[in-house]
Amino acid sequence: MKITEADVVGRRIPLADDFPVSYEEHVDTEHLFVRLHTDEGAVGYGEGTSLPWFTGETLPGMVAAAEEWLLPTVVGEQLEDAVADFDERARQFPHNPGAKAAVELALLDLRGKRAGVPVRDLLGPTVRSEIPLVYPIPGVAPDRALELADEGIEAGFDRFKIKATGNVDNDIDRIDAVTGRLPDGATARVDPNTSWENTPKATRILERLANPDQLEYVEQPVSPDRPTDLRALWYDTGIPVFADEFVNGPADVTDLGEDGLAAGCHLKLAKTGSLSRMSAMAETANDYAMAATPVSAFGTSLEATAICHLAATVRKIPLACELDPGLIAADPTTAPLEIRPTISIPEGPGLGIDLAEDLF
Numbered sequence: 001m002k003i004t005e006a007d008v009v010g011r012r013i014p015l016a017d018d019f020p021v022s023y024e025e026h027v028d029t030e031h032l033f034v035r036l037h038t039d040e041g042a043v044g045y046g047e048g049t050s051l052p053w054f055t056g057e058t059l060p061g062m063v064a065a066a067e068e069w070l071l072p073t074v075v076g077e078q079l080e081d082a083v084a085d086f087d088e089r090a091r092q093f094p095h096n097p098g099a100k101a102a103v104e105l106a107l108l109d110l111r112g113k114r115a116g117v118p119v120r121d122l123l124g125p126t127v128r129s130e131i132p133l134v135y136p137i138p139g140v141a142p143d144r145a146l147e148l149a150d151e152g153i154e155a156g157f158d159r160f161k162i163k164a165t166g167n168v169d170n171d172i173d174r175i176d177a178v179t180g181r182l183p184d185g186a187t188a189r190v191d192p193n194t195s196w197e198n199t200p201k202a203t204r205i206l207e208r209l210a211n212p213d214q215l216e217y218v219e220q221p222v223s224p225d226r227p228t229d230l231r232a233l234w235y236d237t238g239i240p241v242f243a244d245e246f247v248n249g250p251a252d253v254t255d256l257g258e259d260g261l262a263a264g265c266h267l268k269l270a271k272t273g274s275l276s277r278m279s280a281m282a283e284t285a286n287d288y289a290m291a292a293t294p295v296s297a298f299g300t301s302l303e304a305t306a307i308c309h310l311a312a313t314v315r316k317i318p319l320a321c322e323l324d325p326g327l328i329a330a331d332p333t334t335a336p337l338e339i340r341p342t343i344s345i346p347e348g349p350g351l352g353i354d355l356a357e358d359l360f
């Protein structure tokens with residue numbers, strides 16, 4: 001199977017609703033879409049999403065990296081040669097995780113289609129038949145957070161994720177409002193995106209919460225350059241602490257595991273630039289008894305489906321994974337994912353989802 005042609009398009013897509021986080025008000029998201037054609041008529045689809053606060057990547061940068069650096073190693077090659085050449089180029093050409101993720105996903109899609117298997121089979125043995133999901137609550141005012149929590153409860157969710165922004169009184173009010181509403185057995189994880197700065201400050205905030213027993217974990221509450229603060233906070237409060245912002249590659253997971261710094265870590269394509277590498281990182285995390293949380297950060301249904309393939313193969317995940325293509329206002333796939341408290345693992349072949357023809 002020879003790759004004959006590549007189509008590339010960059011799109012800025014508005015969020016469906018306000019989603020303030022600690023970094024900014026956040027009104028839209030940036031996506032790179034790649035479509036690979038072959039001489040056998042198969043088509044491979046890929047998506048990369050920029051997370052500029054994490055990686056510095058931007059939409060024009062993703063498009064240029066794909067067109068000028070990554071796709072020339074792929075077009076005109078037999079599929080297996082293209083995979084090998086792309087892997088080598090991706091190692092030589094640093095950073096640009098969104099651009100790399102889009103090309104790698106399109107190659108994985110083609111590999112799965114050629115073999116007649118779902119992409120999850122290319123990552124490892126399938127260990128679960130359903131994927132539990134969180135219901136996201138952004139860093140909004142407490143009364144709005146409560147409305148959203150009610151919508152999530154009504155839809156049957158019992159796993160929630162609450163964003164914190166670093167405005168401490170508001171954060172506490174928002175977390176208390178949501179956790180106070182949750183039914184028995186339901187939990188929430190809290191993500192301050194580093195805005196609680198350090199262990200002493202984060203400890204004081206957690207001690208003020210009305211319902212700490214309902215917290216599943218706290219995600220990267222402290223500055224990314226204070227990794228040992230994660231462990232200190234975990235041990236001081238007894239609340240599990242996960243790492244996110246500084247977990248970009250395999251070495252970061254090994255460092256966490258070697259030093260026992262966190263109870264788990266968040267894995268995102270927008271940081272790692274490779275679904276295959278995410279799979280290896282999850283394996284490493286699990287080997288150190290850390291849970292790995294598969295996340296699609298503002299991806300469309302294409303990226304979210306890729307994360308579902310990964311989630312199907314990760315041995316130890318926390319109570320739920322994180323993806324919600326409904327956070328963005330437009331989904332360019334032909335069959336957008338329906339988000340429910342648990343969703344079925346995706347079948348293939350390949351990723352098992354197509355981008356709309358008129359996107360390119």
Ligand SMILES: [Mg+2]
Nearest residue numbers: 191219220244
């Ligand atoms: Mg996070």
